[in-house]
Amino acid sequence: MSGDAETEPRSDETELPAQSEVERVSREFTKVFHDLRKQTFSTTTWLGVQLVKTPNDILVMQQIINETKPDLIVETGVYLGGSALLFATLMDQLDIDGKVIAVDIDLDAVRDPVREHPKIELIEGSSVDPEVVARIRAEARGHDRVMVDLDADHRAHHVLEELRAYSPLVTPGCYLIVEDSFLGGRPVRPEAVPGPSEALDAWFGEDPPFVPDRWHERYLLTQNPRGYLRRVGDDAPEPRPPRPPSFMIGALELSGSEESFPTPSPDEAIERLTEAAGRPDLEVEELRRSINNMAKRDRQTHIEADLDRRRQELTVDSLLREMEAQRELLAERNRLLARERARLRRIEGSGPYRAYRGLRRIPGFSHYFHWRDRSRKSDAQARARTRAENREKQTERFSEHHRGQ
Ligand SMILES: C[S@@+](CC[C@H](N)C(=O)[O-])C[C@H]1O[C@@H](n2cnc3c(N)ncnc32)[C@H](O)[C@@H]1O
Numbered sequence: 001m002s003g004d005a006e007t008e009p010r011s012d013e014t015e016l017p018a019q020s021e022v023e024r025v026s027r028e029f030t031k032v033f034h035d036l037r038k039q040t041f042s043t044t045t046w047l048g049v050q051l052v053k054t055p056n057d058i059l060v061m062q063q064i065i066n067e068t069k070p071d072l073i074v075e076t077g078v079y080l081g082g083s084a085l086l087f088a089t090l091m092d093q094l095d096i097d098g099k100v101i102a103v104d105i106d107l108d109a110v111r112d113p114v115r116e117h118p119k120i121e122l123i124e125g126s127s128v129d130p131e132v133v134a135r136i137r138a139e140a141r142g143h144d145r146v147m148v149d150l151d152a153d154h155r156a157h158h159v160l161e162e163l164r165a166y167s168p169l170v171t172p173g174c175y176l177i178v179e180d181s182f183l184g185g186r187p188v189r190p191e192a193v194p195g196p197s198e199a200l201d202a203w204f205g206e207d208p209p210f211v212p213d214r215w216h217e218r219y220l221l222t223q224n225p226r227g228y229l230r231r232v233g234d235d236a237p238e239p240r241p242p243r244p245p246s247f248m249i250g251a252l253e254l255s256g257s258e259e260s261f262p263t264p265s266p267d268e269a270i271e272r273l274t275e276a277a278g279r280p281d282l283e284v285e286e287l288r289r290s291i292n293n294m295a296k297r298d299r300q301t302h303i304e305a306d307l308d309r310r311r312q313e314l315t316v317d318s319l320l321r322e323m324e325a326q327r328e329l330l331a332e333r334n335r336l337l338a339r340e341r342a343r344l345r346r347i348e349g350s351g352p353y354r355a356y357r358g359l360r361r362i363p364g365f366s367h368y369f370h371w372r373d374r375s376r377k378s379d380a381q382a383r384a385r386t387r388a389e390n391r392e393k394q395t396e397r398f399s400e401h402h403r404g405q
Pocket residue numbers: 050051052053076077078079080081082083103104105106125126127128151152153
């Protein structure tokens with residue numbers, strides 16, 4: 001900051017950008033940062049060893065470790081080892097008597113300072129290999145505060161398997177970090193689906209005891225939107241400073257135009273998972289089940305929202321309006337009835353009608369009228385019977401036609 005800027009009077013009343021603008025800019029910047037990865041990701045180092053993280057996420061992880069003081073950090077996906085070194089040296093700096101277990105399917109590239117660090121234990125193997133998982137679980141039993149960082153294979157089926165295997169190790173109040181949920185068009189590499197974000201969707205359908213801590217997305221550039229998950233169940237007060245009244249994040253996975261953020265329907269998500277998984281059907285089935293669960297819950301939420309809306313509409317006002325409408329309908333019927341009654345009275349008072357009544361009282365005529373009324377009645381009954389029979393025949397023809405199809 002220049003000297004001038006420092007002496008300028010400060011105002012807390014700076015007009016804030018709109019949330020939509022914040023989202024647009026952070027989306028664009030995140031894309032640019034990713035697309036220029038040769039000058040951004042590839043040149044980022046921690047104590048001389050490259051790590052594949054944005055500077056913001058490195059800072060956030062430092063804050064998380066300082067806040068939660070984990071004495072075991074499990075990392076899947078080591079690559080050159082910069083992130084394992086970050087975790088271990090922070091433990092050194094914070095006087096934490098702990099260790100970092102870092103697992104990678106191929107440890108060849110790991111740099112010497114990482115191999116030599118006394119707090120880092122390297123395991124070669126797949127992070128979802130049951131033997132590897134069992135070994136890490138056994139190790140975790142001896143630790144009080146466990147943090148997990150998932151940064152290995154980013155395909156959805158792998159991340160979901162890791163989430164299920166490692167999330168139970170995380171202790172309440174500590175963090176589970178799911179890296180690279182910005183893949184799959186959130187906002188980078190739309191073609192990289194299904195990835196960590198879809199795995200998160202599926203896993204949230206299983207109701208895990210974790211909440212995404214969006215506070216750690218406040219620097220707007222992050223590769224882990226919704227990926228900083230805090231295990232619930234710790235009553236400790238929040239150690240961080242209070243949030244400003246207006247708190248905005250990039251919301252990279254939630255909003256934006258349909259075009260830049262195509263949110264797949266559960267069916268589409270399942271289709272993509274099936275295509276991309278390239279794994280035994282059983283695994284795809286599991287993902288399908290999780291996503292279906294999520295879809296069911298979604299539908300339930302919609303139904304509840306609809307009920308709520310209808311309940312809101314059932315106000316006294318709307319009932320009064322309905323009553324008023326019914327009253328008007330009734331008045332109209334009464335008007336019609338009065339008109340018909342008047343017509344009847346006019347007919348009854350007319351000369352021809354009175355003559356007709358007189359005729360009916362004369363014995364010969366009365367027989368004739370009686371006979372005529374009866375035959376009119378039976379004609380009407382016969383016509384009604386024919387109509388009913390025709391209707392029945394029609395229904396039969398219709399059913400036969402459809403049976404034949
Ligand atoms: C993105 S890099 C890790 C970057 C590192 N965490 C960092 O921040 O510098 C992903 C690593 O995951 C490893 N990997 C891929 N599949 C794996 C698996 N099934 N189990 C463990 N590691 C795996 C790759 O070998 C690669 O080194």
